[in-house]
Amino acid sequence: MAWIGLAIILLGTSIAAFPIALQRALTICQSADCLTFNVAVINQPTPEEVLVLQQLGLSIGHYAIYQVAFVLLPCLLSFFVSVLLIWRPGQKRMVWFMAFTFLLWSWFFPPDITYQVVPPSWHRFINIFLLAPYYVTWQLMFFLFPDGHFAPRWVAPVALGRVGLIVAGLLFPGSVLDENTWPMWVGVAVNASVICLGVYCQFYKYRHGALQHRRQTRWVVFSLSAVLVPGFLFLGLLSLPAFTQPSLLRLLAYPPFTLVIAGVYLSFAVSILRHRLWDIYIIINRALVYGSLSAVVVGAYIMVVGALSTLLYVHGSLFVSILGTGVVALLLVPLRERLQRTANRLMYGERDDPHAVLSRLGQRLEETLTPDMLLSAIVETVAQALRLPYVAIALKEGEQFKTTAEYSAGQSTERPFIVDEAGALTLPLVHQAETIGQLIVVSRAPGEEFSLADHRLLANIAHQAGMAAQAARLAVDLQHSRKRLITSREEERRRLRRDLHDGLGPTLASHSFQLEEAIELLAGDPDNGVASDPIAAAALLRDLKTQTQVMVADIRRLIYQLRPPALDELGLLGALRIQAVQLTKTNQELHIAVETAPAQLPPLPAAVEVAAYRIVLEALTNVIRHAQARRCRVHLSFIAGQPEMLEVTIMDDGLGLPSRFQAGIGLISMRERAEELGGVCLIDSTATGGTRVIARLPFVSLEAS
Known part of the structure; x- marks a missing residue:
């Protein structure tokens, strides 16, 4: 209801003021004050300008329609956008604020015309309820759009102080708080400073805001870069003598500025209603470059011409204009190149300077103390250097890739939204011809493709990240291996303690009692009349001998489980051949051949011998149980290199692996022994x-451990 009431008031006053505005544009101005260009009034033609129009075959009526039409253009656009916003269901407070802001911007005519359609007693009402909100929303929308918050926070006191000053000036007209009592340069300086601060806020939100807000802010940044800055410089040009003398140029000066205002309105509208309508990154880039270039060129031209005119005491001189144009022309090319580099750095990061990116990445990796932080440092550096919203590294685990490090410019809850909407480019991380992971990067905008320069730089980064990923993976594997070794050691200790405590301990205690009983049987007890019984003592000792033999067998079993004695007596090759013969006796249909290359293996580390022995025995056991093979070949080969390693191959001609193969306890233990x-x-x-088992057991890892 508030929106409808305000719309009725604004439309009513605007419709009533329309004939007055048209009549003003039809009135020939006889005063010199009419030559001062003012965007807040309807400019009137001078008699000289009416003659110029007549020479072109145009009447003053044509000029009046031309002038009023361009006043109405941004106002009608604002009203239309306000209607669209107010009709959208479920809007947030910021959208309501923008809806009322657009409605206030649709106020067709300046206050001096509106005052003429209402009684004088209403002027204070217009100041408080129309002019004050109009100026306040115009100032605040640059600070609050698009999320309704001040960012950075330190601008809030400045913005609120400016709002308070505007309201105070309207409540107390004619006082020192009223801007109309200030010198013109003071008012221009204050307004320009506040607007520049609001523009800075939009650039700040564009750089540091959440992804959704950055997409909306792009359009505002585009309009500010493309039209607003050159537009205000255009107003600066209007202070030159060419625009303060009666001429056709002065008459035609107002419409371009109204187009500037309409462009700003349109950018805010698109950012709210259809912020994903087009990909405007290239447009923004060009707007930043050529908007800034235009601003600098115009400013330089004004400064050069103004300075030379003051020094030479000439005005409107052709020589001065040509000289100023020459100076600007000399600055044009180097200035454009520098602005292009600055715009690229702002939007694409350090893409155009790959050496800087790689140096920065190398420096971060050198500063990273722990291997588990390497990947996090890489994704953070890449995202910040190239202005990417999301970067991640996924390492290969089996046949799947698991994300182990990621960086998002927004909040953590935005990450699935970023990847799903914008899509991602995946680059493989390769180490020694093996794909060990993926580098996942999301483009700067949905649907935007990475350029050739981006691809080259990301490929170089992926190469560096591949080595770092391998280092991180090895660090993780080493940590897991240490945990498994500690676990295995503790389990082995627990087993030994259990076997000694539950087996050997009670047996030795029993032997002690039995020996004591045998001594008593042999000695007898003459004092109590008990005679010695050698026969019973002998039987007891024979029983004790049998138990001792069983205990010795248990001790040998424990020793064999720690390290098979055959390895020390016969070596790995001899121990395997003895086992092959024994297994062949139990399964006479199977022939097992044990071979080596070279014929004489070099001395092997003890742990490598044990691991190879256990792996071969487990593989042969599986062949006998499941393969139904007739031949099995065990091949041991020494591989020289860095590191040196023993390769063990067990191959049979049996049934092979089933279609739905799932590793059991035996196969898992084989892998664990090799990985240890x-x-x-x-x-x-x-x-x-048939089935083939290949185990490669390096020497260096063992010796280092």
Whole structure:
């Protein structure tokens, strides 16, 4: 209802003021004050300008329609946008604020005309309820759009102080608080400073805001860069003599500025209603460059011409104009290149300087103390250097990729939204021809494709990140291996303690009692009349001998589980051949061959021997149980290099792996034994249908550990 009431008041006063505005534009001005250009009034033609219009075949009526039409253009646009906003359901407070702001901007005519359609007693009402909100919303919308908050926070006192000053000046007209009593340069300086601060707020929100707000702010940044700054410089040009003398140029000067205002209105409207309508990154880039270039060129021209005119005491000289144009022309090319680099850096980060990005990345990696922070440092550096909303690194775990480090310019809840809407570019992280992960980057805007320069730089970064990812993965694997080693050691200690406590301990205690009883049987007890019984003592000792033999077998079993004695007696090759013979005796249909290359293996670390021995025995056990094979070949080969390693291959001609293969406890233990040494254990089917197990056991990892 408040919006409807305000709309009725504004439309009513504007319709009533329309004939007055038209009549003013039709009135020939005889005063010199009419030559002063003012955007807040309807400009009237001078007699000289009427003659110029007549020479062109135009009447003063044509000029009046031309002038009033361009006043109405931004106002009608604002009213239309306000209607669209107010009809959108479920709006937030900021949208309501913008709806009323657009409605106030649709006030067709300046206050001096509006005052003529209402009684004088209403002037204070117009000042308080129409003019004050009009100026306040115009000032605040640059600070509050699009989220309704002041950012950075320190601008809030300045903005609110400016609002208070506007309201005070309207409540107490004619006082020192009224801007109309100030010198013109003071008013211009205050308004320009506040508007520049509001423009800075929009750029700040564009750089630091959430993703949704950045997309809306782009349009405002575009309009401020493309039209607003050159527009105000255009107003500065209007102070030159060419625009303060009766001429056709002065008559035609107002419409371009109204188009500037309409452009700003339109940018706010699009950012609210259809902020994803077009990808305007390139437009913004060009607008920043050429808008700033226009501003600097016009400013430089004004300064040069003004300075030369003052020094030479000439005005309107062709020589001065040509000289000023020459100075500006000399500055044009280097200035454009510098502005282009600045705009690219603002929007695309350091894309045009790959050496700086890689140096910065290398410096961050050198400063990172722990391997687990390497990937986080990479994604953060890449995102900040290239102005990307989201960067992540996913490492390969089995056949899947798991995200291990990510960086988002917004909040954590925005990350799925960013990737789903904007899409992502995935680059492989490769180390020694093996894909170990992915670098995931999201473009700066939805639908925007990365340029060739972006692809080249990201490829170089992915190369560096591949080595860092491998280092991080090795650090994680080492940590997991240490945990498994500690766990295995503790489990082994627990097992030994249990076997010694539950087996050997009670047995030795029992032996002590039995020996004591045998001594008593042999000695007898003459004092109590008990004679010795050698036969019973001998039987007891024979029973004790049997128990001791069982205990010795248990001790040998414990020792064998720690390290098979055959490895120390026969070596790895001899121990495996003995086991192959024993297994062949239990399954006479299976022939097992044990081979080496070279024929004589070099001395092997103890842990490598144990791991190879256990892996081969587990593989042979699986062959006997599941493969139904007739031949099995065990091949041991020494591989020289850095590091040196032992490769163990067990291959049979059996049934092979099932279609739905799932590793059991035995196969998992084989892999764990290889991984504990820093090696690998691979299981697959052969071309002929059998199964092949390949284990590579490096020497260096063991010695280092």
